[in-house]
Each structure stands twice: as C-alpha cells, then as structure tokens.
Amino acid sequence: MSLKDSVAQLTPSLLEMRRDFHRHPELAFQEFRTSAKLAEFLQSLGLEVTTGIAQTGLVARLKGHKLGKTVLVRADIDALPIHEATGAEYASQTPGVMHACGHDGHAAIAAHVAAAFVGMRDQIEGEVRFVFQPAEEIVSGARPMVEAGVLEGVDAVVGLHLNSQLPAGMVGVRPGPSMAAADAFTLTVRGRGTHAAMPHMGVDTVVIASHIILALQTLVSRETDPVNTSVITIATLTAGDGAHNIIPETAELKGTLRTFDPVLRERLIRRIEELSKGVASAMGGSVEIAWLRGSPVVVNDAAMTERFRAIARSVVAEDKLLETPPVMGGDDMAEFLLRRPGVYFWVGAGDPASGKDKPHHHPGFDIDDEKALPLATELLAKAALEFLH
Numbered sequence: 001m002s003l004k005d006s007v008a009q010l011t012p013s014l015l016e017m018r019r020d021f022h023r024h025p026e027l028a029f030q031e032f033r034t035s036a037k038l039a040e041f042l043q044s045l046g047l048e049v050t051t052g053i054a055q056t057g058l059v060a061r062l063k064g065h066k067l068g069k070t071v072l073v074r075a076d077i078d079a080l081p082i083h084e085a086t087g088a089e090y091a092s093q094t095p096g097v098m099h100a101c102g103h104d105g106h107a108a109i110a111a112h113v114a115a116a117f118v119g120m121r122d123q124i125e126g127e128v129r130f131v132f133q134p135a136e137e138i139v140s141g142a143r144p145m146v147e148a149g150v151l152e153g154v155d156a157v158v159g160l161h162l163n164s165q166l167p168a169g170m171v172g173v174r175p176g177p178s179m180a181a182a183d184a185f186t187l188t189v190r191g192r193g194t195h196a197a198m199p200h201m202g203v204d205t206v207v208i209a210s211h212i213i214l215a216l217q218t219l220v221s222r223e224t225d226p227v228n229t230s231v232i233t234i235a236t237l238t239a240g241d242g243a244h245n246i247i248p249e250t251a252e253l254k255g256t257l258r259t260f261d262p263v264l265r266e267r268l269i270r271r272i273e274e275l276s277k278g279v280a281s282a283m284g285g286s287v288e289i290a291w292l293r294g295s296p297v298v299v300n301d302a303a304m305t306e307r308f309r310a311i312a313r314s315v316v317a318e319d320k321l322l323e324t325p326p327v328m329g330g331d332d333m334a335e336f337l338l339r340r341p342g343v344y345f346w347v348g349a350g351d352p353a354s355g356k357d358k359p360h361h362h363p364g365f366d367i368d369d370e371k372a373l374p375l376a377t378e379l380l381a382k383a384a385l386e387f388l389h
C-alpha cells in the first residue's frame with residue numbers, strides 16, 4: 001500500500017484522536033491524559049515506548065528491518081490557559097483550558113505517522129524516534145527532553161506546526177532562521193515612596209520607569225542595524241496601589257526580547273540591563289533585572305530544506321508550496337534544531353469560509369482538520385523517510 005493510501009485509511013482515527021485531545025486539553029507539564037493515550041496507542045502498534053520523560057513527555061522508537069540512520073520526529077502536546085469560544089462539537093470540556101495552537105493536531109499527526117510506518121518496517125532503514133514533548137507554550141519542555149538524552153544517536157530532526165493563517169492545502173518552509181529567539185525580562189525599579197504632593201522628599205519610581213521604557217525603545221531604533229530584525233516590547237507596567245496621592249516605592253516592568261541573530265541577542269540582553277540601570281541611577285533610583293532565557297532561534301538546515309521542498313512538491317502543487325517569511329514568534333523546537341540538522345515546516349490549516357482563520361492563541365481558534373491533518377501526516381512521514389537516507 002502506498003503511504004498516501006495508508007494515510008487515507010488512517011484518517012478517521014487521526015481525526016478522532018485530534019478531536020479527543022481537543023476535548024481534553026491539558027496545560028504544560030500536566031499532560032498526563034494526553035501522554036497516557038499516546039503511550040497506549042503507540043504500544044498497541046508495537047513500538048518501544050518510554051514515558052515520564054521531562055515529567056509528561058514520551059518517546060516511541062520504531063526500528064526498521066535494516067540498520068541505518070536515526071530520525072527524530074518531534075510533536076508538542078500542551079494546551080493553553082484560554083477559555084474556548086468556538087462552539088465546536090469537539091470543544092474543550094475543561095473550562096479555561098484550550099488547544100488554541102494546534103498541538104492537539106501535532107500529537108495526533110506524529111502518532112499516525114508511526115501508525116503508517118508499522119506496515120512499512122521492511123522499507124525503513126534505521127530508526128524513527130517519535131518525541132512527544134510537553135510544555136512548549138511555556139518554552140520549558142524541549143530542554144529537559146534533550147537533557148534526558150532523546151537526541152542520542154539522532155542524525156536529523158523534523159517537525160511541523162499547523163498554521164491557521166495559511167489556508168489548508170498550503171505548505172510553508174524557509175531555509176535558515178525561521179522563528180525568533182524569545183526571551184522575557186522583569187525590571188524592578190526601586191526609589192523612595194513619599195506623598196505625591198511632596199515629590200522632592202522621595203525618588204519617583206513611576207517617572208524612572210517611564211524614562212526606562214522610552215530609553216529602551218532606542219536600543220532597536222538607534223543602536224541596531226535596521227536590517228537585523230529585533231523587537232523589544234514592554235508589555236506590563238505595574239506601579240502604585242490605585243492611590244492618587246502616593247508615589248510608590250517600586251515599579252515593575254515586564255517585557256520580551258525577540259531576535260534572530262545570536263550576537264545581537266546577547267548584546268541586547270546586556271544593553272537592556274546597562275541602559276535601565278544607567279537611567280535609574282542617574283535619577284536616584286535603582287533597578288534589578290531578572291531574565292527568563294527562552295528558546296533560541298529556530299534554524300532550518302538549508303540543504304535539508306531543499307530536500308523537504310522536493311518532497312512537498314511530490315505531495316502538493318507548486319503554487320501551494322510557499323517560502324514563508326520568518327516570524328517573531330518563538331518555538332522550542334529550536335532546542336532540537338540547535339543540536340541536530342533538521343527542518344520545521346508550516347502546514348496550512350485555515351479555512352476562512354468556515355471562520356477557521358482566527359490567529360493562534362485566540363479563544364475562537366480552530367483548524368480545518370479534515371483537510372490539513374491527512375496532508376500533514378503524509379508530508380511528515382515522507383520527510384522522515386527522506387532524512388533516513
């Protein structure tokens with residue numbers, strides 16, 4: 001049976017699994033049910049399954065009849081703290097938790113690639129290692145899986161992200177940097193509280209925080225080469241307790257840094273700290289900075305991207321295959337791609353006609369699973385086979 005035919009045969013099970021995961025979403029590191037369902041499914045296929053890696057992650061190994069290379073197929077499995085508003089028949093049954101990024105689809109797709117491969121063992125040279133990682137949404141699941149050794153002996157990695165902003169039937173990929181490095185920081189500004197009518201008696205943290213916010217805008221606009229893409233955003237400013245007449249002792253700023261260039265990333269991390277501290281001290285206050293170092297840049301291997309394109313052309317028409325622009329969003333698939341060559345590609349899953357075009361992380365997010373999932377499964381399977389050779 002051809003791969004396409006076996007995917008067609010598996011499609012009812014593929015959709016059922018995605019919708020089951022959709023009904024029962026689980027937050028980062030709480031994916032116990034999802035993980036158990038995947039383990040049960042993969043064990044029933046005869047794969048060698050290891051559970052409890054990075055708490056709720058699992059690995060399933062499919063060994064071919066011949067020796068060869070090892071390809072890692074990665075899927076993320078976590079949901080988001082969002083209350084679903086799709087009204088879908090398969091909507092979340094857990095209030096406040098929702099698969100609003102498509103990871104329900106990713107888990108079902110990778111599991112069904114394994115199912116499609118079971119009958120093809122005689123054609124598989126080497127090992128296909130399926131890695132289901134928790135906690136992508138808090139950028140914390142990939143690193144502990146890598147530390148647990150899931151990359152040992154791996155020659156290449158491959159994975160995909162469904163994309164509601166691309167119509168179902170389309171495929172996107174680009175060589176090189178594809179998704180940004182994402183870091184988060186918290187700045188705590190300290191001054192001296194006082195009566196709002198006597199500012200000279202204190203050190204005003206609200207004014208210092210305001211100067212810091214404006215000064216930080218110059219790091220990208222004045223200190224960074226305009227063609228070297230980066231973003232600094234202050235997303236939260238907290239100061240005071242609602243009074244009209246008190247200058248608060250502290251103010252807190254929370255923000256994100258997005259970069260593609262590792263040298264620029266380190267420079268901006270240093271400059272955010274220097275500039276904030278300089279502004280605060282010049283104004284009589286001080287600043288403490290705490291970093292949450294996120295995932296590095298998602299970088300696709302150029303030669304493997306070319307091989308993936310050839311695979312994609314055998315599955316979809318030329319005009320359905322796009323070179324997608326880089327995005328400032330991050331993904332901890334980067335942790336695998338940092339250590340092994342590979343490809344992370346987009347599979348279109350949107351359908352504007354039926355309202356399935358909401359952005360990721362939106363309470364109305366949904367995907368055209370009937371169209372997108374079989375195509376994604378075939379592409380991922382073909383890419384894994386290609387990289388085994």
Ligand SMILES: [Zn+2]
Pocket residue numbers: 100101137360361
């Ligand atoms: Zn997401």
Ligand SMILES: [Zn+2]
Pocket residue numbers: 101102103136161
């Ligand atoms: Zn995602």
